[in-house]
Amino acid sequence: MRNSRRFVFIAGLLLIALVAISATGCGSSKKRRHSSSSPVATATTTGAAAFSTCEEAWEAGRAPLRRDDPGYSPRLDRLDGKEDGVACLVRPTPAPR
Secondary structure (H helix, E strand, O other), X not given: OHHHHHHXXXXXXXXXXXXXXXXXXXXXXXXXXXXXXXXXXXXXXXOOOOOOOHHHHHHOOOOOEEOOOOOOOHHHHHOOOOOOOEEOOOOOOOOOO
């Protein structure tokens, strides 16, 4: 009888720990966005106009651009054919001369 109480107690603690971990999102596979404390993000203004090309975004150090980032435009996002909310994901190669 005494051993069964210990088993129920330990099982209860494990269940509580499992619920706490799942409620906090620990172990989730969601990717984190870039921190706003980076020097690039703090140097830009929030009212920035959209970049006209991905080359401009890469030269400014802002690429890849996400949907909520200053300088993002749906036109740039359509260039890769995905329209997934991330523009200029791959750095463009310079044209041969």
